[in-house]
Amino acid sequence: MRANDSVSTPAVLEARGITKHFEGVTALDDVELSVGAGEIHALLGGNGAGKSTLISIISGVTKPDRGTIHLNGSPLASSGPFAAMAAGISTIYQELSLVPALSALDNIFLGREITKKTLGLPLTSDRRGMEQKVRDLAADFGITASELGTPVSEFGALKKRAIEIVKALAFNPQVLILDEPTSGLEDAERQVLFGYMRSLRERGVSLVWVTHHLEELFGLADTATVFKDGRRVDTVPVESTSAAELVNLMFGMDSEEFGGGDASRVAHLSTSAGSRVVLRARNLTRGTVVRDVSLDVREGEIVGLAGLAGAGRTEVVRTLMGLDALTSGTVELDGRRLSLRSSTAAYRAGLAMVPEDRKQLGILADLSTAKNVSISRLSTVATAGFWISAKKERALAEKFRTRLGIKTPDVDARIGNLSGGNQQKVIVARCLNTAPKLLIFDEPTQGIDVSAKVDVHTLVRDYAANGGSAILIASEVEELLELSHRVLVLKNGRVVGEVDGIPAAIEAGEFARIKSEVLNLSAAGGAS
Amino acid sequence: MMKSRTLDIATVSRNAWERLVVDPTLGVISLLVIFSLIAAFAFPVFYAGNNIYNLVGSSITVMILAIGMTIVLISGGIDLSVGAVMALCAGTAASVVKLGAPLWVAFLCALLVGVIAGLMNGFLVTRVGLPDFIGTLAMLGLASGVLYIATQGVPIIGYMTSEYYVIGGLEPLVGPVTLPMVVALVLALSAGWLLSRTRLGTHFFAVGSNAVAARQSGVSVRWVKTQAYVISGVCAAIAGVILAGRNNNVPADLGTGYEIQAISAAIIGGASLMGGRGRVLGAVLGSLTLALAINIINLAGVPSSFQKIVIGAILLLAVIANYLSELARNAALRRRAKRDSQASSLERTKKEI
């Protein structure tokens, strides 16, 4: 099943013989891709397979070493992103790529401003015109008119993602490329996006779509091309394949093989949390964002925080980490009162956090992968607590590299050069490295491939099984429920409900019931 | 940590008074007012004669340079060459007038020199790939070297026609208002308009705030940065033409030290070396603050050995005032959010560092 015979129309977008070498790695090796009109074409592959590199080549951001991009049969001038945009290619990049200083509206229209004439020249931006053009589209993704005028730096990761989606949809592109657009997105918004993708397909737009959520493919994507280690493995029609087959293509093994399969999950489900309370937070209040939140986390327990975007989940854990100042409230760790002055103090006390926005808050782009792991606790790689041993540092990084399957030619290479999913794994490694008493995960598996996701889940469970405690934020309710012992539901900064005994309930086959319980609480609970 | 958010005011706040209260330049403005009041009580001469106009007049050169510098800083660069380019343009204008050419020709020649200098800065930074600091430092060396060689260190004189007295602001236009003041006003308004209302203005912010994202959106980072340097060069040319008049002669070292003053004025006004931030009004107020500091020192007869400390202290005060006004602003925004009983986006803003 080599060719995509499900698509009869001639190819709109074609990549021919694309090869790209970076310092130290070959990202793409003689790759072909062909997308027809009105086709949703999924790009699949493990972290570091080369998907984003191919996309940035199609979008004109990166120059290939060899190969050409054809649009409607004619080669695309390789003169940068502007040419690609002008030819009708719109891209949502994997990493948030908005300009913090500009408002949402200016970001959406950046490079494609609607202008009015001043002195006969199209110099002035017509902000009213721009607002009119995107108002409805923005509203569909939960962006209000006043938010359009707000600088992007004031939004959280979720909202930024929504703005990027609007930015890509606003211009009736001929080819729309989406690199993990649903990463960290709420279920509702996810469905809105899928709706838009379908209607674009109706209108004959070609879509290239990268995702690690294989279940999303079915019923939506037409074709899937699978990459592995910079090579195209195969292109298959989605309707005639299965998730298992795709996983096999991506990783060369069966899905049961990884992460010990269900064994670890079963083990996890049966372990109940200990009785000793590790973290005791009382009446946490921070302005109007966090209101009177109290929570306990027991030894070996994973507490999930659920809620819609802006419910204040991130805000709660930021105050625990000492990143934002509390208005009032107390936190005890192992019975000792924590001073929430700084993140340094929090790390020293035994807390650690995987932040939600890996590019802005997570990676130290100029530093090596090894340093990005060890930075949270340099004493582990230091001799006499002071003298850093490059060897120990590398050994530490290597340990996590094998454990999490971080794909990099060398742990001493800049982390900025790693693929998004691999960067995320490094951030997780950084937190595990501090051997914390309480580990906070804010969207820990965003951008991580299926295989690594299982690995991370196993890690989280093992960590809890060995007596560690965790707070987990995940916008995917399924993921939240699979990992948590107990879920607190937040709304408008308040705890509006709690669902306990989740492992037992799942074991009893009541997954659907608790899922809808959590969703109902998130949507309805509390005053607005 | 201070973090100025320049773009939200106009939009977040719909009410005029509130908009004023939350304006980030309020700090500098109130500092100026307080200083002026103190000065008025302590030194009645402060309002004597044309002191205020003299003060404004003396700030014009730095102000014009600071406007250009603000644009360069917003787009993520820094222009160390402004002083030297300004001197070279002053020399060009003076020499051309001396040759007997009409003033507008002299002005165009100076402008041309400024534009070329800006293009060269842009070339060195965006094409050769030099760091902004080094590229423009080299341009500084080049421009001032050319002026030294051309003049052999002897100041250019003998170009002061009666029209040139008007250009230099030595002959007022109406009452105490001089041509340079009008020019500075027009420049400030155009630059403000450019930054807030045009595509190019948006692109300056985009490139300085996140060059990668700007490039991905199809903005030509190189060309935008080059244009910022060209604007700075044009400002330097205008400042040079004026300063040549005000100064009555053009010594080869005319521009020495102006770059630091222009950068200081821009930063007092809220611009940042890290790019993506800055306001034209801030640059104007920043240069007025610098001039006011000198004026007060002069009026108070501060012994020269204390002057550096006093100027340093005034700089500090200006920036702290800025900071306090920002705190006040945030508090005001929060109050409003509470009133609307809605979580304010500002509170959610991660107060980093």
Next chain:
Amino acid sequence: MMKSRTLDIATVSRNAWERLVVDPTLGVISLLVIFSLIAAFAFPVFYAGNNIYNLVGSSITVMILAIGMTIVLISGGIDLSVGAVMALCAGTAASVVKLGAPLWVAFLCALLVGVIAGLMNGFLVTRVGLPDFIGTLAMLGLASGVLYIATQGVPIIGYMTSEYYVIGGLEPLVGPVTLPMVVALVLALSAGWLLSRTRLGTHFFAVGSNAVAARQSGVSVRWVKTQAYVISGVCAAIAGVILAGRNNNVPADLGTGYEIQAISAAIIGGASLMGGRGRVLGAVLGSLTLALAINIINLAGVPSSFQKIVIGAILLLAVIANYLSELARNAALRRRAKRDSQASSLERTKKEI
């Protein structure tokens, strides 16, 4: 666009020769070599007498300041006060010696002044929240103001004991090697070690590279930045003690202009105003390049009106050399990747067969 990646080079490349070829300071090194060769042919005196040692000796002050500046730049700051603080420390040391105290007491006093200045810079920047540029500019005003007031503008003299001639490098230690050279070497080695082998060093890079992310991983951004300023203050103190000796007197304006030289040297050596990048070896080579430029100008008898242009040109060349060597380096790494991938695809084909 230039972008030096400082941390991966030595390690990505396992082969010694390749490691040398891909080193980002290779550019500056090769420029120094080329200059030296040219100088040797054009002016045989270049190797005459102690010229090389003189050249090195004259670069020491800037070199020591540039080492501290590199650390500040790496951590995302900028220290405009180094020159003024250096002069204040020089004045402190000279005055204390003059009072008859032993040299080590004088040195400790100077060091104390440097540390306090660094702490104050850190306080202004990280606690008051001033932009680095303004906070350290105010410190510049304060430090030079204090020295002016203390000396009333009269240079401090009469402290030159015979030991102080050794400290100033006017009396060599062994052969032509002077104490300042040894001090600079020790400082450079310690700073290099600090940056590459200690926790604090890693934190400097982390804070300068992405302060927000560093904070998220538990690094105390404020304290780390403060320490960078303290180190810069210590370097200024050491440079001041030495310069007091070399200069035989301490005029109040001793430090003027040194900050720009230190920043230039650091940036020639690969540091960036945007933080997260820089090398001690680069700073050392950068300051040598600046001294070499003056040396060649003096030996070649370049008329002083051309000096600015020549220095500007040399700066440009140095940075372009840096850039070219970076290009060469990336090409080498890419070639290797290609080689590796061909090898692996060969292997795969074999397997498939």
Next chain:
Amino acid sequence: STVGSSNNAGSTASGDVGTAVCGSPEEQAAITAAVDGRTLKVGYTPPILSEFYTQVEKSAFNRMHELEECYGIQWEWARQGALNDAHSGVEAVGIVQNFISNEFDAVFVCSAAPASTMQEIYAAGSEGGVDFYQFNSTEELANPSQADDPTGGLFTVSNIGYDDRWQSGYIAGLYLAEELNGAGEIIQILGPSGSDWTKLRQLGFEAAISEYPGMTIVGSADGGYVRDQGLTAAQDLLTKFPDVDAIYGENEDMALGASQAIDLAGLQHWDGTSGIITIGADGLLSGMDSIRQGKLSATVDVNSVEMGRTMIDTLFQHEILGMTVAQFIRIPTIVVDQSNVDWAEAKIAASLAGPGNY
């Protein structure tokens, strides 16, 4: 030496104010009456704060003290910021405004700012009632002539100084030529290019050297008027010309830097027959010490003591007594070497230990 008599060179006042200083009792009483207890408000703006300008100021203080003791005149002295910056942000108009609004009677100015800028300040100041006196300046550069114009085109009351060409550069050149018997090679360490002082002293120095065919200037370099750069420049020039006979430092700091370079290069200082002669110009107490030690061969003492004294005398004569003072007052200068360093040094030391303090 009273103010009425014009020639009071070399007078040394050490506090014992009496007839010798104040004139006869009648004269003293009459002048005291003329003064009428007035207060003169005087500004002093040197281009930089340095040892030289402090020596000038202290000497002025001593003379002010004498005049106060003799005639009851009161002084208000204000040291003002340098006017060099007249072209970098701090502008001429503002400075004058300051002087006028502070109601100065007179201001002493020495500035590195361009002459025409200063002219503008002087003109505006006199209009506002402030008298300007230039000191230690380079007015001879424009060659002002009193042939037709009593002011020589300058808007100052008087210009107190010495001729940089003939009283500094020229005599330094002559000294070198005479010491070297008319034959030798010289290297020069100059101030930054474009400085008026450099230009004038250079003119005189070259004129002197050209009178001796055996003397040649083989090289020159920029020493920025500061010691550290002077040292570096001299080191480089000595590398290139190790066999030179003399180093001319355009000011004393650079000459002292050159002297250090000689030590470092292991060369000999001039001992009267061999070695390298170093000569500077200023006449600083610290330089005198180096001359005594043989580290600096000679310096042109431009007579800071006399300059300060004459400034005050001229001021008193014009402002209080209403005399017309000479537009160009030249004070004597001298080359100081080991033969006359004793009294040259003693004179400065005595002045610095004097009783004046304002």
